[in-house]
Structure formats: C-alpha cells, structure tokens
Amino acid sequence: MSAVNPAFLDELEAYGENAGALCFNCGTCAAVCPLDGGHFPRKMIRYAQIGAVDRIREESRELWRCLHCGLCTQTCPRGANPGEVILTLKRLFAAEWRKS
Amino acid sequence: MYEPKDIIAILANNVRKTMSPFGIPKSMVNGWWKEESLPRNGETLLVTGLMYQLVPFIETATTWLARYEDAKWAEYLPYSRFVPPRLSGLGLAMITPAEAKRKAAGHLKNIVKAMRASGRRFGYQPELDEYSGILLYDLGDQEGFVRHAKRVAARLKGAGVTSIVTVDPHTTYALKVLYPKYADASFEVRAYFEDLNLSGAHAGETLSIHDPCFYGRYLELSGASRKALGNLGYACADARRSGLFTSCCGGPAESISPKLASRIGAKRVEALGGSGERIVTMCPICLHNLEKAGADVTDLSTVLAGGLKTA
Ligand code: SF4
Numbered sequence: 001m002s003a004v005n006p007a008f009l010d011e012l013e014a015y016g017e018n019a020g021a022l023c024f025n026c027g028t029c030a031a032v033c034p035l036d037g038g039h040f041p042r043k044m045i046r047y048a049q050i051g052a053v054d055r056i057r058e059e060s061r062e063l064w065r066c067l068h069c070g071l072c073t074q075t076c077p078r079g080a081n082p083g084e085v086i087l088t089l090k091r092l093f094a095a096e097w098r099k100s
Numbered sequence: 101m102y103e104p105k106d107i108i109a110i111l112a113n114n115v116r117k118t119m120s121p122f123g124i125p126k127s128m129v130n131g132w133w134k135e136e137s138l139p140r141n142g143e144t145l146l147v148t149g150l151m152y153q154l155v156p157f158i159e160t161a162t163t164w165l166a167r168y169e170d171a172k173w174a175e176y177l178p179y180s181r182f183v184p185p186r187l188s189g190l191g192l193a194m195i196t197p198a199e200a201k202r203k204a205a206g207h208l209k210n211i212v213k214a215m216r217a218s219g220r221r222f223g224y225q226p227e228l229d230e231y232s233g234i235l236l237y238d239l240g241d242q243e244g245f246v247r248h249a250k251r252v253a254a255r256l257k258g259a260g261v262t263s264i265v266t267v268d269p270h271t272t273y274a275l276k277v278l279y280p281k282y283a284d285a286s287f288e289v290r291a292y293f294e295d296l297n298l299s300g301a302h303a304g305e306t307l308s309i310h311d312p313c314f315y316g317r318y319l320e321l322s323g324a325s326r327k328a329l330g331n332l333g334y335a336c337a338d339a340r341r342s343g344l345f346t347s348c349c350g351g352p353a354e355s356i357s358p359k360l361a362s363r364i365g366a367k368r369v370e371a372l373g374g375s376g377e378r379i380v381t382m383c384p385i386c387l388h389n390l391e392k393a394g395a396d397v398t399d400l401s402t403v404l405a406g407g408l409k410t411a
C-alpha cells in the first residue's frame with residue numbers, strides 16, 4: 001500500500017503556483033489532452049490532491065510526455081490549471097535530481 | 101522514451117557551459133545576419149533567441165534519437181544513455197546539413213524583409229542575441245532556467261535594452277512573461293508580425309493557419325498574424341482547434357520522445373489538412389514537426405515576404 005502525504009499540495013507550492021486543490025476530477029483535461037488516451041493529466045492531479053507521492057514517483061516519467069501546451073488549462077472548468085500542476089511536479093523531481 | 105533525467109542533465113550542462121542547449125558555439129549557429137547590413141541600434145532590438153537557427157540541429161539530433169528510442173537491445177545495453185550525449189557540440193554541428201541551415205536563415209531574412217518594408221527601425225547586435233533557456237523551463241529545470249535567464253537578461257540590461265522585437269513564440273513568451281517573473285527583467289516585447297504595416301492583393305488564396313500554443317493560447321496573438329496576412333489580401337481558414345484552443349504540433353516532446361512527437365504531429369496535420377489549403381505557421385518548432393509529419397507547411401515569414409513582391 002502506498003503512503004499518502006495530506007500536506008503534499010501545500011509542499012508543492014514551493015515549486016510553483018498551483019491550483020490543483022480546485023480540481024473536481026471531471027476529466028475534461030484528459031479528454032482534450034493531445035497525448036494518446038489514458039487519464040493524463042487528471043490522474044496526476046488526483047494523486048497530488050490526495051498526496052499519493054509514491055504513485056506520482058512510480059509514474060513520474062509520464063510527466064515528461066506533457067508538451068506544456070496548456071490546452072488542459074484553457075479548458076478546465078474549475079480553473080485548476082492542470083498544465084501548471086504537471087510543470088510543478090516536473091520541477092519537484094528535477095530539483096531532486098539536481099541535489100542527488 | 102528517453103530518461104528525462106539524462107536528457108535534462110545534458111541540456112542543462114550544455115546551457116551552463118555554452119549558453120546553448122546543444123553545446124554548439126554560437127559562431128556556428130548564428131551567421132544569417134552577416135549579409136543583411138543591419139544597423140546595430142534602432143527603436144527596438146531584434147532578438148531571435150536562436151530558435152530558428154537551432155532547428156536544423158534539433159532535426160538532426162531527433163532523427164538519431166528516434167532511431168534508438170525503442171531499440172530492443174536498449175534494455176541490455178545502456179544505449180538510451182549512450183546516444184544523447186553524442187548529439188551535442190561540434191559532432192552535431194558537423195552532421196547537420198548545410199541546406200537546413202540555409203533554409204532557417206532564409207526565414208530570418210524574410211522577417212527582416214517584412215519589417216523593413218513596414219518601415220520598422222530596429223537594430224541587431226549578434227553578441228546580445230542568446231538562447232532564452234525556454235526548453236529548461238518546459239522540462240522543469242527551474243534552477244537551470246533561472247540561472248540562464250538572469251545571465252541573458254543581465255547582458256540585455258547592461259546594454260541598455262528596453263524594447264525587443266522577437267521572431268518565435270517560445271522566445272517571445274520567455275522574454276515577455278518569464279523574464280519579468282524569474283529574472284527580474286522587464287522589456288517591452290513585441291512579436292515581429294504585431295507591428296507590420298504591409299498591403300497587397302492576394303484575394304483568392306486562403307491559408308490554413310496553425311497557431312503555435314505560445315502565440316495562440318499563452319500570448320493570445322492569433323489575431324495579429326491573421327491581420328498581417330489579411331492586409332496582404334489573404335484569407336485565413338481556422339482549423340478545428342485554433343486560437344486560444346489551438347492544438348499542439350507535438351514538437352515539445354522531441355527531446356524526450358521523438359516518436360510521441362511524430363504521433364501528435366500526424367494528428368495535427370490531419371486536422372489541418374481538412375480544408376485543403378496551404379498550411380501556414382509562425383514557429384520553427386511547429387514548422388519542423390508538422391513537416392516531419394508529412395505536411396507541406398509554409399512559415400509566415402515566407403508568405404509575408406513573398407506577398408511583398410507582387411504587392
Ligand atoms: S484539472 Fe480541471 S479539467 Fe482536469 S479533472 Fe480537474 S477540474 Fe477537470
């Protein structure tokens with residue numbers, strides 16, 4: 001079972017502005033995303049919301065498939081800025097790699 | 101798909117050492133201006149950000165990366181780590197075709213031609229024209245991006261630059277939005293097609309416009325390119341997704357997964373091809389990726405400069 005970190009979204013703010021908490025999991029972002037199928041980026045936003053850091057880490061390569069095209073952000077009905085949440089997650093891991 | 105960690109490490113290292121993501125000396129990348137007799141000073145400074153100039157090298161690098169991306173023996177041999185570092189520096193410069201470099205230079209010359217015909221008074225100082233660092237930003241290497249952006253901004257500020265005209269969406273976004281936020285540097289930044297004053301009579305030709313994400317969505321400039329074309333008499337057809345809702349060409353995925361970039365490019369070409377009109381875009385990355393996906397794509401600068409001949 002994966003550990004969860006309820007404070008993860010707050011901690012993520014050190015790496016960028018993000019409004020992931022506003023997401024109500026509707027899937028509009030995944031429907032418009034030009035990446036092929038799947039539940040990206042909705043799934044990652046959900047993991048971030050519940051603090052499933054291990055799951056994000058396991059699937060972290062997926063983050064770099066993101067084109068940072070912003071179509072998800074443009075269409076998100078909640079203003080949750082999913083594209084920016086993905087970029088912020090990339091920053092988190094990239095910063096860890098720099099330190100390692 | 102290559103390991104993001106490896107790709108970021110290579111690109112960041114190149115940028116830190118050479119100010120270029122591919123580690124190629126600027127003298128080998130940026131020579132287009134030599135035949136243009138450009139003044140050094142003007143009302144605004146032309147900053148290309150070297151994106152058009154770098155695309156031929158990106159083309160070469162991604163062709164090689166694509167060859168090894170899903171190689172069966174990649175899991176036995178560390179090829180996925182072995183290939184990317186070879187695709188940097190002088191080695192990459194040597195295997196990049198001269199014709200591709202000439203084509204990229206041609207776009208910049210056409211931009212200059214259109215600006216001159218519009219009476220724009222701009223200067224160009226090649227020593228101040230640097231890569232913006234946008235790829236590091238997009239890949240999440242915030243520390244690497246901020247350090248580089250501050251270096252570039254310090255040079256521009258040190259030279260007293262306040263107003264900049266740009267030629268591609270990635271550099272425009274970096275200088276206009278990211279530099280004020282992260283590099284403590286605010287310039288007045290305009291894309292070259294925002295202030296053109298051209299006229300012509302091309303009634304009858306309709307163009308199918310692919311808005312690059314940064315111009316169409318992030319910077320909301322899709323109206324400006326259509327206006328410049330409209331003034332020359334062209335009609336513009338919108339693809340199903342355009343303007344604020346434009347769909348990506350796939351190009352940004354190239355450094356990590358050339359195959360993913362190709363798949364997305366093919367989907368976009370299909371959507372753009374529906375009207376049967378000539379496809380026009382205004383970004384070197386889009387141009388390259390849509391062409392690679394099989395489309396016949398024309399850069400906005402070619403249309404604008406071509407329009408002048410018969411104007
Ligand atoms: S980020 Fe926005 S579009 Fe995506 S699932 Fe959440 S609310 Fe819906």
Ligand code: SF4
Nearest residue numbers: 033066067069070072
């Ligand atoms: S920004 Fe990333 S997640 Fe959002 S639509 Fe574009 S590719 Fe998909």
